[in-house]
Amino acid sequence: MILKILLAGDGGQGIQTIAEIICRAAFQKNWHVSYIPNYGLEQRGGVSLSFIQISDKVIGYSKFTTPDILLIMSEQARARVKNYESGIMNYDVKDYAQKLEEQKIGKSSYNIFFLGLLVKYLEEKNVLKKEEVYELLEKKLGKKLNWEENKSIFQTCTL
Numbered sequence: 001m002i003l004k005i006l007l008a009g010d011g012g013q014g015i016q017t018i019a020e021i022i023c024r025a026a027f028q029k030n031w032h033v034s035y036i037p038n039y040g041l042e043q044r045g046g047v048s049l050s051f052i053q054i055s056d057k058v059i060g061y062s063k064f065t066t067p068d069i070l071l072i073m074s075e076q077a078r079a080r081v082k083n084y085e086s087g088i089m090n091y092d093v094k095d096y097a098q099k100l101e102e103q104k105i106g107k108s109s110y111n112i113f114f115l116g117l118l119v120k121y122l123e124e125k126n127v128l129k130k131e132e133v134y135e136l137l138e139k140k141l142g143k144k145l146n147w148e149e150n151k152s153i154f155q156t157c158t159l
Contacts, residue, residue, distance in 0.1 A: 002055040003127065004064045005118075008081045009073030011039055011048045014111030018071075019050035021115065021140060022122070025133045026054045034062040047080045054127060069121070071114055091117055105153055112137075112150040116157025123158070130158045 005022070009015040016037050023035045031054045038049040051067075053059050070086035072078045073093045091114055093100075105113050115137070122128040137154060141147055 002053060002057070002059070003069070003122075003125075004067045005050075005052040005054070005069040005071075006064075006067035006081065006084055007050040007052070007071045007073075008077035009048055009071075009111075010076055011046045013048065013073050015048040015050055015073065017140065018111050018115045018118070019052055021133060021136045022054075022118065022128070023052060024136050025128045028132060029128065031055065031127070032057060032059050034059045036062050047074075047077050049077070049080070069118065071118065073110060073114065089121060103153075103156075106149075108146065109150055109153050112153045113157055116154045119154075120158045134158075 007015045007019055016039070019035055019037065023033045027033045034051075034053040036051040038051065040046040051063055053062065053064070065084060067084055067086055068088045069091070070081065070084060070089070071091040072081060078092070093110065093114075096113070100110065100113065115133075119128060119130055119133045123130050134154065138151070141150055144150070
């Protein structure tokens with residue numbers, strides 16, 4: 001089994017945070033993990049990408065062109081990954097706009113919303129455990145001002 005995940009957004013949206021948490025959780029479950037962050041010098045405001053692979057075998061080459069899972073969190077990122085096609089799952093912020101608005105999820109918590117959706121899918125595929133990801137999330141963001149809101153969003157998305 002090899003799972004290829006491409007996360008795409010704008011710098012400052014938490015793409016690298018999502019990637020780091022997913023990779024740490026997978027590594028703790030004894031999966032082989034590859035993670036390539038990709039962002040420009042401008043970091044905040046420019047496109048931020050994360051290429052992740054999770055496998056039960058050694059990963060031969062870290063980069064890929066066809067992700068199994070593709071997350072797009074901005075228009076700018078959508079333009080940057082237009083040549084990538086998803087084989088299994090697509091998560092696009094434009095497709096979730098109504099749900100984000102209905103649940104009153106602010107832009108600063110979109111990353112947690114999508115992390116929750118990704119974790120739910122990965123848990124269904126027996127790749128990760130929600131509780132283990134939650135522990136890493138709490139360790140990383142537990143002291144932030146909006147932790148209670150993020151905690152609630154993550155728990156709701158992973159139900």
